[in-house]
Amino acid sequence: AQKITQTQPGMFVQEKEAVTLDCTYDTSDPSYGLFWYKQPSSGEMIFLIYQGSYDQQNATEGRYSLNFQKARKSANLVISASQLGDSAMYFCAMREGVNYGQNFVFGPGTRLSVLP
Protein backbone atom coordinates (compact mmCIF):
# COMPACT_ATOMS: atom_id res chain seq x y z
CA ALA A 1 0.00 0.00 0.00
CA GLN A 2 1.16 3.51 -0.75
CA LYS A 3 2.36 5.29 2.35
CA ILE A 4 2.17 8.72 0.76
CA THR A 5 -0.57 9.61 -1.70
CA GLN A 6 -0.66 12.74 -3.79
CA THR A 7 -3.84 12.49 -5.83
CA GLN A 8 -3.23 15.49 -8.11
CA PRO A 9 -0.74 14.63 -10.87
CA GLY A 10 -1.03 18.19 -12.19
CA MET A 11 -2.44 21.47 -10.99
CA PHE A 12 -2.89 24.88 -12.56
CA VAL A 13 -3.18 28.16 -10.68
CA GLN A 14 -3.39 31.76 -11.75
CA GLU A 15 -0.56 34.01 -10.69
CA LYS A 16 -1.20 35.75 -7.32
CA GLU A 17 -3.86 33.22 -6.32
CA ALA A 18 -3.53 30.60 -3.58
CA VAL A 19 -3.29 26.87 -4.31
CA THR A 20 -3.56 23.74 -2.18
CA LEU A 21 -1.58 20.60 -2.97
CA ASP A 22 -2.94 17.45 -1.36
CA CYS A 23 -1.00 14.86 0.60
CA THR A 24 -2.39 11.94 2.58
CA TYR A 25 -0.24 9.48 4.46
CA ASP A 26 -0.53 6.11 6.09
CA THR A 27 1.29 5.16 9.25
CA SER A 28 0.55 3.40 12.51
CA ASP A 29 3.51 5.01 14.25
CA PRO A 30 2.54 7.85 16.62
CA SER A 31 5.82 9.64 15.95
CA TYR A 32 6.39 10.88 12.43
CA GLY A 33 7.28 13.96 10.45
CA LEU A 34 6.03 15.33 7.16
CA PHE A 35 8.20 17.28 4.74
CA TRP A 36 7.39 19.13 1.53
CA TYR A 37 9.97 19.61 -1.22
CA LYS A 38 9.94 21.59 -4.44
CA GLN A 39 11.72 20.27 -7.53
CA PRO A 40 12.15 22.79 -10.37
CA SER A 41 12.85 21.56 -13.89
CA SER A 42 16.59 21.79 -13.17
CA GLY A 43 16.21 18.82 -10.82
CA GLU A 44 17.39 19.92 -7.40
CA MET A 45 15.16 19.23 -4.40
CA ILE A 46 14.39 22.26 -2.26
CA PHE A 47 13.04 21.81 1.27
CA LEU A 48 9.98 23.96 1.94
CA ILE A 49 8.29 23.11 5.23
CA TYR A 50 8.08 20.55 8.04
CA GLN A 51 5.25 19.34 10.28
CA GLY A 52 5.81 16.99 13.22
CA SER A 53 3.11 14.62 14.39
CA TYR A 54 3.14 16.14 17.87
CA ASP A 55 3.15 19.74 16.71
CA GLN A 56 0.09 21.56 18.03
CA GLN A 57 0.03 24.24 15.38
CA ASN A 58 0.11 24.10 11.62
CA ALA A 59 3.53 24.92 10.22
CA THR A 60 4.08 28.11 8.28
CA GLU A 61 7.11 29.33 6.34
CA GLY A 62 6.67 32.53 4.40
CA ARG A 63 4.14 31.91 1.62
CA TYR A 64 3.98 28.21 2.50
CA SER A 65 1.70 26.74 5.13
CA LEU A 66 0.60 23.27 6.04
CA ASN A 67 -3.02 22.33 6.59
CA PHE A 68 -2.36 19.43 8.97
CA GLN A 69 -5.37 17.27 9.81
CA LYS A 70 -4.00 14.46 11.93
CA ALA A 71 -7.22 12.47 12.29
CA ARG A 72 -7.66 12.44 8.51
CA LYS A 73 -3.93 11.77 7.99
CA SER A 74 -3.56 14.64 5.61
CA ALA A 75 -0.89 17.34 5.33
CA ASN A 76 -1.82 19.61 2.47
CA LEU A 77 0.56 22.33 1.32
CA VAL A 78 -0.93 25.77 0.78
CA ILE A 79 0.96 28.25 -1.35
CA SER A 80 -0.35 31.78 -1.08
CA ALA A 81 0.06 34.49 -3.72
CA SER A 82 1.45 32.13 -6.37
CA GLN A 83 4.39 33.33 -8.44
CA LEU A 84 5.60 32.16 -11.85
CA GLY A 85 8.68 30.75 -10.13
CA ASP A 86 6.47 28.39 -8.14
CA SER A 87 5.99 26.24 -11.25
CA ALA A 88 7.64 22.95 -10.33
CA MET A 89 7.06 19.43 -9.03
CA TYR A 90 6.09 19.24 -5.38
CA PHE A 91 6.76 16.17 -3.26
CA CYS A 92 5.35 15.23 0.11
CA ALA A 93 7.58 12.96 2.22
CA MET A 94 7.19 11.23 5.57
CA ARG A 95 9.69 10.20 8.20
CA GLU A 96 8.27 7.41 10.35
CA GLY A 97 9.18 6.48 13.85
CA VAL A 98 12.48 7.33 15.46
CA ASN A 99 14.66 9.99 13.95
CA TYR A 100 16.51 7.82 11.45
CA GLY A 101 16.54 8.85 7.84
CA GLN A 102 16.08 5.44 6.38
CA ASN A 103 12.40 5.76 7.08
CA PHE A 104 11.78 8.58 4.62
CA VAL A 105 9.10 7.81 2.05
CA PHE A 106 8.24 10.11 -0.87
CA GLY A 107 4.96 10.54 -2.67
CA PRO A 108 4.65 10.54 -6.49
CA GLY A 109 4.50 14.33 -6.66
CA THR A 110 2.23 17.02 -8.08
CA ARG A 111 3.25 19.20 -11.01
CA LEU A 112 2.17 22.79 -10.39
CA SER A 113 1.92 25.22 -13.27
CA VAL A 114 1.41 28.91 -12.49
CA LEU A 115 -0.32 30.83 -15.28
CA PRO A 116 0.43 34.51 -15.96
Added chain:
Amino acid sequence: DGGITQSPKYLFRKEGQNVTLSCEQNLNHDAMYWYRQDPGQGLRLIYYSQIVNDFQKGDIAEGYSVSREKKESFPLTVTSAQKNPTAFYLCASRTETASNQPQHFGDGTRLSIL
Protein backbone atom coordinates in the same frame (compact mmCIF):
# COMPACT_ATOMS: atom_id res chain seq x y z
CA ASP B 1 29.12 27.56 1.28
CA GLY B 2 28.19 24.18 2.65
CA GLY B 3 26.40 21.77 0.41
CA ILE B 4 26.32 18.55 -1.54
CA THR B 5 28.19 18.10 -4.79
CA GLN B 6 27.24 15.42 -7.27
CA SER B 7 29.29 14.64 -10.33
CA PRO B 8 29.09 14.25 -13.18
CA LYS B 9 25.90 16.06 -14.13
CA TYR B 10 25.40 13.75 -17.13
CA LEU B 11 26.76 10.22 -17.55
CA PHE B 12 26.50 7.67 -20.29
CA ARG B 13 26.95 3.96 -19.79
CA LYS B 14 27.74 1.29 -22.34
CA GLU B 15 26.31 -2.19 -22.11
CA GLY B 16 28.17 -4.32 -19.57
CA GLN B 17 29.96 -1.35 -18.03
CA ASN B 18 30.05 -0.27 -14.40
CA VAL B 19 29.87 3.44 -13.71
CA THR B 20 30.37 5.38 -10.48
CA LEU B 21 28.45 8.47 -9.43
CA SER B 22 30.18 10.78 -7.00
CA CYS B 23 28.57 12.44 -3.98
CA GLU B 24 30.49 14.70 -1.59
CA GLN B 25 29.12 16.80 1.27
CA ASN B 26 30.73 19.38 3.54
CA LEU B 27 27.78 19.78 5.88
CA ASN B 28 29.26 17.43 8.50
CA HIS B 29 26.16 15.24 8.21
CA ASP B 30 26.33 11.67 9.43
CA ALA B 31 23.56 10.25 7.25
CA MET B 32 23.75 10.02 3.46
CA TYR B 33 21.35 8.57 0.89
CA TRP B 34 21.03 7.65 -2.75
CA TYR B 35 17.70 7.93 -4.55
CA ARG B 36 16.59 7.04 -8.05
CA GLN B 37 13.94 9.11 -9.83
CA ASP B 38 12.26 7.95 -13.03
CA PRO B 39 10.43 10.45 -15.25
CA GLY B 40 7.28 11.80 -13.66
CA GLN B 41 7.73 9.74 -10.52
CA GLY B 42 8.80 10.14 -6.93
CA LEU B 43 12.07 9.18 -5.30
CA ARG B 44 12.97 5.59 -4.49
CA LEU B 45 15.69 4.77 -1.97
CA ILE B 46 18.65 2.77 -3.26
CA TYR B 47 21.07 2.81 -0.30
CA TYR B 48 21.62 4.81 2.84
CA SER B 49 24.40 5.16 5.37
CA GLN B 50 24.19 6.50 8.89
CA ILE B 51 27.87 6.28 9.77
CA VAL B 52 31.21 5.64 8.13
CA ASN B 53 31.86 2.05 7.04
CA ASP B 54 28.20 1.13 7.44
CA PHE B 55 25.34 1.21 4.94
CA GLN B 56 22.00 -0.47 4.37
CA LYS B 57 20.02 -1.45 1.30
CA GLY B 58 16.95 0.53 0.40
CA ASP B 59 13.96 -0.57 -1.65
CA ILE B 60 15.75 -0.95 -4.99
CA ALA B 61 19.37 -1.89 -4.18
CA GLU B 62 19.74 -4.68 -6.75
CA GLY B 63 22.32 -3.81 -9.38
CA TYR B 64 23.87 -1.02 -7.28
CA SER B 65 26.71 -0.85 -4.77
CA VAL B 66 28.04 1.84 -2.43
CA SER B 67 30.90 2.55 -0.06
CA ARG B 68 31.29 4.94 2.87
CA GLU B 69 34.98 5.18 3.66
CA LYS B 70 34.79 8.85 4.64
CA LYS B 71 32.07 10.87 6.29
CA GLU B 72 32.05 13.32 3.42
CA SER B 73 31.78 10.85 0.56
CA PHE B 74 29.18 8.29 -0.52
CA PRO B 75 29.83 7.09 -4.10
CA LEU B 76 27.27 4.96 -5.93
CA THR B 77 28.30 2.34 -8.49
CA VAL B 78 25.74 1.28 -11.07
CA THR B 79 26.80 -2.21 -12.08
CA SER B 80 26.14 -4.11 -15.28
CA ALA B 81 23.60 -6.13 -13.30
CA GLN B 82 21.29 -3.10 -13.30
CA LYS B 83 19.45 -3.70 -16.55
CA ASN B 84 17.50 -0.47 -16.65
CA PRO B 85 19.83 2.20 -15.23
CA THR B 86 18.51 5.17 -17.20
CA ALA B 87 17.23 7.57 -14.55
CA PHE B 88 17.96 10.70 -12.52
CA TYR B 89 20.04 9.95 -9.42
CA LEU B 90 19.90 12.16 -6.35
CA CYS B 91 22.23 12.08 -3.37
CA ALA B 92 21.14 13.52 -0.03
CA SER B 93 22.53 14.02 3.44
CA ARG B 94 20.99 14.80 6.79
CA THR B 95 21.90 15.53 10.35
CA GLU B 96 19.94 13.39 12.77
CA THR B 97 20.37 15.71 15.73
CA ALA B 98 16.68 16.70 15.61
CA SER B 99 13.58 15.16 14.11
CA ASN B 100 12.65 18.25 12.11
CA GLN B 101 15.87 18.27 10.11
CA PRO B 102 15.26 17.79 6.37
CA GLN B 103 17.39 15.97 3.86
CA HIS B 104 19.68 18.20 1.81
CA PHE B 105 20.02 17.20 -1.83
CA GLY B 106 22.63 17.54 -4.53
CA ASP B 107 21.80 18.68 -8.05
CA GLY B 108 21.62 15.12 -9.37
CA THR B 109 23.22 13.00 -12.08
CA ARG B 110 21.35 11.97 -15.23
CA LEU B 111 22.46 8.53 -16.36
CA SER B 112 21.68 7.22 -19.83
CA ILE B 113 22.47 4.05 -21.76
CA LEU B 114 24.49 4.36 -24.98
